[in-house]
Amino acid sequence: EVQLVQSGAEVKKPGESLKISCKGSGYSFTTYWIGWVRQVPGKGLEWMGIIFPGNSDTRYCPSFRGQVSISADTSITTAYLQWSSLKASDTAIYYCARGGTIAAGGTFDYWGRGSLVTVSS
Amino acid sequence: EIVLTQSPATLSLSPGERATLSCRASQSLSIYLAWYQQKPGQAPRLLIYDASNRATGIPARFSGSGSGTDFTLTISSLEPEDSAVYYCQQRSTWPLTFGGGTKVEIK
Numbered sequence: 026e027v028q029l030v031q032s033g034a035e036v037k038k039p040g041e042s043l044k045i046s047c048k049g050s051g052y053s054f055t056t057y058w059i060g061w062v063r064q065v066p067g068k069g070l071e072w073m074g075i076i077f078p079g080n081s082d083t084r085y086c087p088s089f090r091g092q093v094s095i096s097a098d099t100s101i102t103t104a105y106l107q108w109s110s111l112k113a114s115d116t117a118i119y120y121c122a123r124g125g126t127i128a129a130g131g132t133f134d135y136w137g138r139g140s141l142v143t144v145s146s
Numbered sequence: 147e148i149v150l151t152q153s154p155a156t157l158s159l160s161p162g163e164r165a166t167l168s169c170r171a172s173q174s175l176s177i178y179l180a181w182y183q184q185k186p187g188q189a190p191r192l193l194i195y196d197a198s199n200r201a202t203g204i205p206a207r208f209s210g211s212g213s214g215t216d217f218t219l220t221i222s223s224l225e226p227e228d229s230a231v232y233y234c235q236q237r238s239t240w241p242l243t244f245g246g247g248t249k250v251e252i253k
Contacts, residue, residue, distance in 0.1 A: 060242070062190075070182075070190065070233055072242040086241040087147070120189055131237025132180045134201060136189040 027051040029059075029121050029137035036143045037111050044107040045140045047121030054102035055079035058124030060133060061095060061106045065117045075124050075131070076104060082127075111144045118142075148172050150234050150245035158251040165221040167248045169234035174214045178238040181210055181219045184247075185230045193232075194219060226252050 032046045047059065060075035074085040078097040085095070094107040104121055119140045122133035149172040159165055169179065177197040182190040192201040194210035197217060207222045221228055229252045234245040 062244075069231075069247050070184075070235075070244040072235075072244060075242070084240050122190075125237075131178070131242050132192065132195045133182075133190070133235075134192050134195070136191070138189055 027123065027135045029123060029135055031119075031121055031137040031140045034141040034143070036145070038146055039111060039113055039144055041111050041144075042107070042109050043111055043142065044105050045119060045142065047104045047106075047137050049102045049104070049123065052123070054097075055099050057126060058130040059097065059104040060122050060124040060131075061093075061104075062120045062122060062133070063089075063117045064120065064139075073106070073119075077127055077130070078102075078104065079127065111142075113144050113146075115142060116144050147241055148175070148236055148239055148243050150236060150243055152232075152234060152245035152248045154248060155246075156249045156251065158253055159224055160253045161226055162223050165224055165228070165250055167219040167221075167232055167250070169212075169217045169219070169245050171215045171217075171236060171238075173239075175217075175236045175238040177213050178236055179210075179212070179217050180235045180237065181208075182233045182235065183228075183230045184233065190233065221250070224250075224252060228252065 030048045061073040063071045073089045074095045076083045097104045121137045123135040151170045181194040184190040198210045231247045
C-alpha cells in the first residue's frame with residue numbers, strides 16, 4: 026500500500042527555520058516524483074515544487090523559488106520542505122504528494138495528510 | 147505560467163442531478179489535465195488524470211473530457227458524499243498550476 030506520512034504540526038516564530046518531512050512507503054521511492062502543495066486555510070491549492078529522488082532533479086514554482094528548499098534522502102525514503110526564515114504568510118497546510126514517473130510526472134495520485142505550519146509572534 | 151480558470155465558482159444541485167464543471171486553460175495542455183476532489187479537513191484525492199482517465203477506485207459516475215484548452219468534469223448523478231471542492235491541475239508545462247476550484251453543494 027502506497028503511503029506518504031508527513032511530520033506533525035509546527036508552531037514557529039517569524040524568522041525561525043523549519044524543515045518538514047514526508048516519508049514514502051509501499052512503492053519504489055526513487056522512481057516517482059514527490060511534490061509539495063500549499064493550502065492557506067480556506068483557500069485553494071498552490072503547487073510549490075517537486076523533486077525526483079532518483080536523480081535529485083528539482084523544479085520550483087517561480088513564486089516559491091528562493092523562499093523554500095526541497096530535498097530528499099533516498100536512504101530513508103523521505104522528502105523534505107525547508108524554510109530558512111519563516112514569515113507569518115507561510116502559515117498554511119503543506120501537503121506532499123506522489124507525482125508520477127520521470128516520463129509522466131506531474132499528476133498527484135497519492136497524498137499525505139498534510140502538515141499544518143503556524144507562524145506567529 | 148499557464149492559468150486555469152474554473153467555472154462556476156459554486157454549483158448547488160440536488161442528489162441525482164448531473165453536475166458539469168469547467169476548466170479553461172490559457173494555452174493548450176494537450177490532454178495533460180487532472181481533476182481532484184477535496185472534502186473539508188481532508189487531503190485532495192485524484193479523480194481523473196490525462197483529461198479522461200479515472201484514477202483507481204473512482205466511481206464510474208465521475209468522467210472527464212476535453213483537450214487543448216477546454217476541459218469538463220461531469221458527475222452523472224450526484225450523491226450526498228460528492229459535496230466537495232473540485233480542482234483542475236495541468237502538467238503540460240512547468241510550473242504546474244491548479245485552478246481556483248469549484249465548490250459543489252448538495253441541496
